[in-house]
Amino acid sequence: MQLCVVNSAVRRLLDVRILKVIRRKQGYSACTVVRHRWMRHVPSVSLYCCKRISSQSQKDAIDMSKFPVENIRNFSIIAHIDHGKSTLADRLLELTGAIAKSGGNKQVLDKLQVERERGITVKAQTASLFYSHEGQTYLLNLIDTPGHVDFSYEVSRSISACQGVLLVVDANQGIQAQTVANFFLAFEAQLTIIPVINKIDLKNADPERVERQIEKVFDIPKEDCIKISAKLGTNVDQVLKEVVKRIPPPTFSVKDPFRALVFDSNFDHYRGVIANIALFGGQVRKGDRIVSAHLGKAYEVNELGLLRPEEHPTEKLYAGQVGYVIAGMKEVKEAQIGDTLFLHKHPVEPLPGFKPAKPMVFAGMYPVDQSDYSSLRSAVEKLTLNDSSVTVHRDSSPALGAGWRLGFLGLLHMEVFNQRLEQEYNASVIVTAPTVPYKAVLSSAKLIKEYGAEEITIVNPAQFPDKSQVSEYLEPMVCGTIITPDDYVGKIMTLCLNRRAVQKNTIYIDEHRVMLKYLFPLNEIVIDFYDNLKSLSSGYASFDYEDAGYQSAALIKLDFLLNGKPVEELTTIAHKDKAYAVGKAMCERLQDSIPRQLFEIAIQAAIGSKVIARETIKAYRKNVLAKCYGGDITRKMKLLKKQAEGKKKMRRIGNIEVPKDAFINVLKRNDR
Numbered sequence: 001m002q003l004c005v006v007n008s009a010v011r012r013l014l015d016v017r018i019l020k021v022i023r024r025k026q027g028y029s030a031c032t033v034v035r036h037r038w039m040r041h042v043p044s045v046s047l048y049c050c051k052r053i054s055s056q057s058q059k060d061a062i063d064m065s066k067f068p069v070e071n072i073r074n075f076s077i078i079a080h081i082d083h084g085k086s087t088l089a090d091r092l093l094e095l096t097g098a099i100a101k102s103g104g105n106k107q108v109l110d111k112l113q114v115e116r117e118r119g120i121t122v123k124a125q126t127a128s129l130f131y132s133h134e135g136q137t138y139l140l141n142l143i144d145t146p147g148h149v150d151f152s153y154e155v156s157r158s159i160s161a162c163q164g165v166l167l168v169v170d171a172n173q174g175i176q177a178q179t180v181a182n183f184f185l186a187f188e189a190q191l192t193i194i195p196v197i198n199k200i201d202l203k204n205a206d207p208e209r210v211e212r213q214i215e216k217v218f219d220i221p222k223e224d225c226i227k228i229s230a231k232l233g234t235n236v237d238q239v240l241k242e243v244v245k246r247i248p249p250p251t252f253s254v255k256d257p258f259r260a261l262v263f264d265s266n267f268d269h270y271r272g273v274i275a276n277i278a279l280f281g282g283q284v285r286k287g288d289r290i291v292s293a294h295l296g297k298a299y300e301v302n303e304l305g306l307l308r309p310e311e312h313p314t315e316k317l318y319a320g321q322v323g324y325v326i327a328g329m330k331e332v333k334e335a336q337i338g339d340t341l342f343l344h345k346h347p348v349e350p351l352p353g354f355k356p357a358k359p360m361v362f363a364g365m366y367p368v369d370q371s372d373y374s375s376l377r378s379a380v381e382k383l384t385l386n387d388s389s390v391t392v393h394r395d396s397s398p399a400l401g402a403g404w405r406l407g408f409l410g411l412l413h414m415e416v417f418n419q420r421l422e423q424e425y426n427a428s429v430i431v432t433a434p435t436v437p438y439k440a441v442l443s444s445a446k447l448i449k450e451y452g453a454e455e456i457t458i459v460n461p462a463q464f465p466d467k468s469q470v471s472e473y474l475e476p477m478v479c480g481t482i483i484t485p486d487d488y489v490g491k492i493m494t495l496c497l498n499r500r501a502v503q504k505n506t507i508y509i510d511e512h513r514v515m516l517k518y519l520f521p522l523n524e525i526v527i528d529f530y531d532n533l534k535s536l537s538s539g540y541a542s543f544d545y546e547d548a549g550y551q552s553a554a555l556i557k558l559d560f561l562l563n564g565k566p567v568e569e570l571t572t573i574a575h576k577d578k579a580y581a582v583g584k585a586m587c588e589r590l591q592d593s594i595p596r597q598l599f600e601i602a603i604q605a606a607i608g609s610k611v612i613a614r615e616t617i618k619a620y621r622k623n624v625l626a627k628c629y630g631g632d633i634t635r636k637m638k639l640l641k642k643q644a645e646g647k648k649k650m651r652r653i654g655n656i657e658v659p660k661d662a663f664i665n666v667l668k669r670n671d672r
């Protein structure tokens with residue numbers, strides 16, 4: 001461990017830059033920067049402690065051959081959102097000495113700024129723990145996963161590297177919609193499932209009721225449940241014992257040729273691609289030449305090791321172990337998630353990989369300023385490597401210039417992606433109103449020839465083909481699961497009916513809780529259904545959905561015009577029966593979101609050339625500078641600066657300024 005003192009003025013230049021130089025000059029490889037708390041009393045100098053992975057610590061590297069497959073357990077923590085996965089992971093890390101004990105709520109595995117700000121996990125994280133039990137040392141590889149439905153692709157990938165899961169259920173809330181969805185992901189992958197009832201310290205906790213639910217819904221005997229408080233650490237050691245006892249070790253052999261699954265990857269600005277791998281056989285060491293089955297390209301292994309949860313280099317990794325590898329992959333395209341790595345001299349059959357994520361919503365993304373196009377392209381490429389569930393297609397619009405059409409797994413996913421672009425890449429973008437992927441069966445021979453297919457998918461409403469050229473429109477459907485206390489069933493049924501949903505099933509999971517199954521048009525739930533469901537049920541109902549194919553639908557394209565100029569970002573596809581209501585509501589909401597300007601603004605919704613709704617924003621006559629009489633020039637400047645800052649977040653349509661977030665906000669409705 002070495003210390004370096006960095007002047008606070010230099011520090012402001014950006015920590016990473018300093019560290020890059022330090023690393024280059026002195027061979028530091030970990031960019032962990034720890035600010036010493038006691039030094040905050042020293043005003044002008046900040047002390048940073050840079051952990052140097054020196055040749056000494058390389059020598060201290062853990063000998064991974066000490067962990068034969070019999071002593072390895074690979075497991076994920078899965079649960080409904082906020083049921084305490086990350087808190088449990090903290091306690092497990094503390095108990096095994098991977099991090100210092102604090103007893104607090106650190107959620108060390110939630111590393112991203114967006115995760116800390118929103119208090120949710122969006123990216124699965126791996127941590128390897130050493131655990132001594134009955135005279136043996138075990139290597140436990142834990143993967144903490146996100147709980148929100150939009151990130152379930154992370155869960156499905158994580159469990160491919162595991163033999164078991166901890167299914168965490170809140171002792172107060174009981175089984176929720178994502179608990180059911182995640183259970184089935186693990187069940188279908190034939191993993192060992194250990195139910196863990198968390199938050200037993202809460203005043204209203206009723207672990208016995210939750211045990212009964214688990215027995216009824218998942219057919220797991222209630223004696224199998226472990227009751228814990230992750231917050232207080234109660235019974236958490238029991239979880240570790242049961243992991244060793246119940247989860248089987250991997251069945252791979254070191255004698256087989258090296259074969260590893262890339263189940264996740266990250267992009268580091270300085271070191272390129274860091275691939276998270278699970279070894280399905282053999283062994284790999286630093287200096288080995290490995291090949292990516294996907295591209296057939298060979299690389300030399302520069303570094304490999306364990307995630308504890310920071311990178312901890314080792315000399316080798318063996319069958320059954322989970323770790324990371326850095327092999328000089330600089331291009332985003334080189335690290336395909338689901339790819340198989342093998343030794344150059346021992347080619348093997350690639351592993352099946354993953355089903356690609358299926359985007360549920362699409363939105364256009366354009367640079368605010370076209371001159372930022374290439375820097376934004378590189379940011380989007382790097383971020384999609386960290387988040388492989390985003391699909392990217394180049395797109396361009398007469399009004400917005402060159403950009404992309406991106407596919408996301410849901411609206412939260414889209415918001416998180418935007419926030420990460422801004423926070424991690426300092427990129428400012430215009431995002432168009434999200435839409436679901438509709439389909440059209442074409443009747444026009446000319447169009448069929450142009451598209452090269454009779455059935456096309458429409459991800460950009462601006463390209464919605466006219467009714468005269470189409471024999472049938474299709475819309476995507478989902479099978480939704482709602483779990484709610486029975487008091488709210490009536491209101492929820494009305495909400496579902498308003499969203500064109502068809503009820504499929506209803507079962508009581510205990511005396512007071514009901515599980516409802518509905519078939520929904522995806523369009524009806526993607527924007528704001530969850531918010532409405534939460535407020536109708538005072539936060540008690542939960543919701544999850546899965547793909548249910550396509551269904552014929554009467555769809556039409558709705559255009560919006562501001563003073564006669566069409567606003568491409570707002571073009572929406574709506575069901576025929578709802579077009580008028582949607583058009584009117586969006587006009588009203590636009591009226592609320594667009595600030596008054598020096599002239600009158602007409603907001604219109606139109607189907608083709610027929611206007612179906614109109615609102616007007618009256619002119620704003622007041623001169624904002626009128627009050628700055630006399631020579632108060634500083635105040636005038638401040639006001640002008642404030643106005644200019646506000647305008648940066650505006651998009652100009654003709655001479656009208658529209659706030660950037662208006663495009664998404666106007667789509668949200670309130671069913672209460």
Ligand code: GTP
Pocket residue numbers: 079080081082083084085086087088105107119120121122145146147148198199200201202228229230231232
């Ligand atoms: P996502 O990653 O967003 O899905 O959440 P999570 O499942 O990781 O939950 P997290 O660990 O972030 O915990 C959610 C909240 O529950 C936090 O405020 C925790 O402090 C709290 N919490 C977690 N475990 C316990 C517990 O045992 N008792 C109590 N009282 N609160 C807990």
